[in-house]
Amino acid sequence: MKKRRHPVRTVLFAALAVYIAWLAVQILSYRKYVSPPEPARAEITSFRTDGSPDAAPARAGAPEPVELRGAFHLHTRHSDGTKTVEEVAAAAERAGLDFVILTDHGSPNFASFDSQRQIGRVMVIAGAEISSSRGHLVALGFKRPTQRFSQNAESAAREVAALGGFTVIAHPYSKTRWSWGDRADFSGLEIISFDSDLRRGWAPSLLYAPVLLIKPSLALLKILDPPTTAVHKWDRLLEEDEGRAVGPYLGYFSIDAHRLFYETALGVLNLHVQLDSLAPVDFTEASRAVVEALRRGRFYNAVDAAADPAGFRFWAEDGRIAPTVFHIRAPFSFAHEIRLLRRGATVASGNGPELVFEAREPGVYRAEVYLRARTPLRRDVPWILSNPIVIRKDVP
Numbered sequence: 001m002k003k004r005r006h007p008v009r010t011v012l013f014a015a016l017a018v019y020i021a022w023l024a025v026q027i028l029s030y031r032k033y034v035s036p037p038e039p040a041r042a043e044i045t046s047f048r049t050d051g052s053p054d055a056a057p058a059r060a061g062a063p064e065p066v067e068l069r070g071a072f073h074l075h076t077r078h079s080d081g082t083k084t085v086e087e088v089a090a091a092a093e094r095a096g097l098d099f100v101i102l103t104d105h106g107s108p109n110f111a112s113f114d115s116q117r118q119i120g121r122v123m124v125i126a127g128a129e130i131s132s133s134r135g136h137l138v139a140l141g142f143k144r145p146t147q148r149f150s151q152n153a154e155s156a157a158r159e160v161a162a163l164g165g166f167t168v169i170a171h172p173y174s175k176t177r178w179s180w181g182d183r184a185d186f187s188g189l190e191i192i193s194f195d196s197d198l199r200r201g202w203a204p205s206l207l208y209a210p211v212l213l214i215k216p217s218l219a220l221l222k223i224l225d226p227p228t229t230a231v232h233k234w235d236r237l238l239e240e241d242e243g244r245a246v247g248p249y250l251g252y253f254s255i256d257a258h259r260l261f262y263e264t265a266l267g268v269l270n271l272h273v274q275l276d277s278l279a280p281v282d283f284t285e286a287s288r289a290v291v292e293a294l295r296r297g298r299f300y301n302a303v304d305a306a307a308d309p310a311g312f313r314f315w316a317e318d319g320r321i322a323p324t325v326f327h328i329r330a331p332f333s334f335a336h337e338i339r340l341l342r343r344g345a346t347v348a349s350g351n352g353p354e355l356v357f358e359a360r361e362p363g364v365y366r367a368e369v370y371l372r373a374r375t376p377l378r379r380d381v382p383w384i385l386s387n388p389i390v391i392r393k394d395v396p
């Protein structure tokens with residue numbers, strides 16, 4: 001006599017089959033978008049290098065900026081990371097990066113600071129993550145101090161600035177939250193913190209656990225949260241920056257890698273630094289150029305694992321005096337949406353290879369690009385996030 005199948009088992013098998021089919025669709029439909037080489041570059045004869053607050057004047061026929069790709073906010077064994085500096089550099093080289101910014105805990109972390117050098121093709125640049133009175137503060141670009149930085153956030157920022165450096169507020173809305181005071185001397189804030197999203201999003205991403213073995217970057221893209229709160233705060237800070245002499249707050253995509261998915265994360269969220277000329281060969285000069293570009297906001301952020309952003313440019317014609325014409329170049333062969341924003345509101349948007357907008361109002365403007373092709377990114381997670389350009393009132 002034939003044995004009857006247990007109905008519960010049948011349902012479980014069916015559910016498993018549906019799950020495997022769903023996973024297969026997810027994996028097979030994911031691909032990192034890459035544009036065909038050299039899209040429409042020859043048409044551009046005049047440009048301002050990028051989203052720089054103090055970019056050089058536009059010059060007809062000026063060369064394209066040189067773009068270096070890196071990762072920001074990494075921990076090594078010098079604090080609570082699990083990789084050595086050499087292992088981080090090797091992983092970065094495999095991920096195709098030009099530089100990494102180490103931010104080991106300490107005020108500063110001298111061992112990490114002293115590890116700065118060229119390792120293979122990767123520039124290892126070290127700052128520090130200071131546990132301050134307001135929260136975690138990343139310090140960068142400072143000369144080696146003779147004593148430790150203050151635990152008071154404002155004092156630490158001033159001490160770092162006195163040594164030629166600058167500070168970035170780390171993960172302001174997760175882990176150790178930032179307690180906001182006056183604008184003080186901080187120069188930027190982290191908009192996306194990968195480690196924070198990972199801690200928050202691990203439960204739903206369990207669904208994608210098998211994907212980690214086959215396409216780890218797909219699983220990591222799925223956990224990225226829309227950075228609504230941080231962007232809202234950033235826009236309010238930029239609004240306060242309008243009409244001030246200080247540079248605008250800069251936004252950073254941060255990895256904050258310690259141990260989990262370290263190597264994959266290096267290729268998920270990236271900083272793209274734009275230099276006027278080819279990076280110098282000498283490590284001291286080259287790392288100084290990268291740090292200067294970061295200080296001046298001559299970089300943009302991108303979720304590189306979703307699509308290759310090379311070719312993105314954001315510039316304003318004829319100086320930074322209103323009225324001016326903005327250009328956002330996104331010459332990509334896949335569906336995308338470009339937005340130009342001021343005070344958190346979209347003032348222009350488009351889907352073409354370049355968005356051109358005449359801005360009559362002075363103010364702080366920035367650009368975002370979203371993927372609209374089939375993408376693992378959630379709809380409100382920006383694929384590209386520029387840094388701001390300040391347009392001032394014409395002073396006679």
Ligand SMILES: [Zn+2]
Nearest residue numbers: 129136170176
């Ligand atoms: Zn931290």
Ligand SMILES: [Zn+2]
Nearest residue numbers: 073075129256
């Ligand atoms: Zn950290």
